[in-house]
Amino acid sequence: MTVDAQALQAFLDRLTADIHARHDWGEVANYIPELAKVDPAQFAVSIALADGRLLHAGASARRFSIQSVSKVFTLACVLGRHGEQIWTRVGREPSGTRFDSILLLEQEKGRPRNPFINAGALVTTDALLTGRAPREALSEVLAFLREAAEEDDIHIDPAVALSEERTGFRNIALANYLKSFDNLQNAPELTLGTYFHQCAIEMTTDQLARAGRIIAQLPGVSPLLTAEKARRLNALMMTCGHYDGSGDFAFRVGLPGKSGVGGGILVIAPGVASIAVWSPGLNLYGNSHMGTYAAEQIAKFTGWSVFG
C-alpha cells in the first residue's frame, strides 16, 4: 500500500500536538521505582517506510526503557538458536490474564500460555541463556537489535535493571514456580538477572522503528529473520502482544503490536512499515495509553491493517 510520506509527516505533527493538548496521559508503571520517576507527559512516534524513509515526531530521539518489547527480539534469537523446540516449553495462546499473572501456571503445570506474558518470557530468556553466561546471552540480544536497527548505540540501563532486581517479587515468584515444574534450565537468579537486564534495554522510537523493519520484512533489510519466522512473530504479536488487552488492540488498531511497561509499542504493518510509539503513561492493561491512541489514529489515517 503506498502512502504519501509528506501527508503522513504532517499528520504525525498534528497528532503529536493533539496528544499534548489532551493531557490524558495515563499512569506510569509504579512497581519499578526507576520507571515511576518518568514524566508521563511525553510522546514520540517514528515510522520506517518500505522505501527507506524514516518519519518521526515528538521526542523521537529520547531513550526509554523498552521493557517487554524486548520479548519479541529475545524470542527471535531463541527461534534462531533452538528452532521450534521452544514450543515444548511455552504455548502460543493468548492468556486473557495480566502480564504478570501466576494463575494459569498452576493449572497448566508450569507451561506458560505464550512467550509474551512474563512467565513465558522467563522461559524464552532461560532458553537463550542455557549453556553460557548472562553477559553472552544479553550480548546476543543487543547484537541482534543493533544489526536490525543498523545502529550500534543501543545499550542496557543498569539503574532500571537494578531497580527491578530489587523489587521484582512477582517475577521472582514466577521464576521459582517455573523451576518447581522443571521448566527452567538455569538457576532462577540467573534467568531473572538476564530477564531484568533484557527488559532494561533502552532505545529511541527511531531505533525501535528501524529494528522493527526486519519483523515487517521491509525491502533491503538484514536477513536476520526468515519470512516465515517474521510471519509467526507477527501472529504472536497480534494475538498475545498486549496481554489481556490484545483483543482491544487488534480491534482498534488492526495491526500486530508489542507493548512494554515503559510505554513503548512496536507496531508492524507487514511489508509496508514499522511503527514505534512511546508515551510512558499506561492504561488498565499496562499498555501505553496515548501510544495505543496514536497507533489507532495512524492506522485510521493510513488505512494500514492486516484485515484488508
Ligand SMILES: NC(=O)CC[C@H](N)C(=O)O
Ligand atoms: N509488561 C512489561 O513490560 C513487563 C516487563 C517488566 N520488566 C516486568 O517483568 O514486569
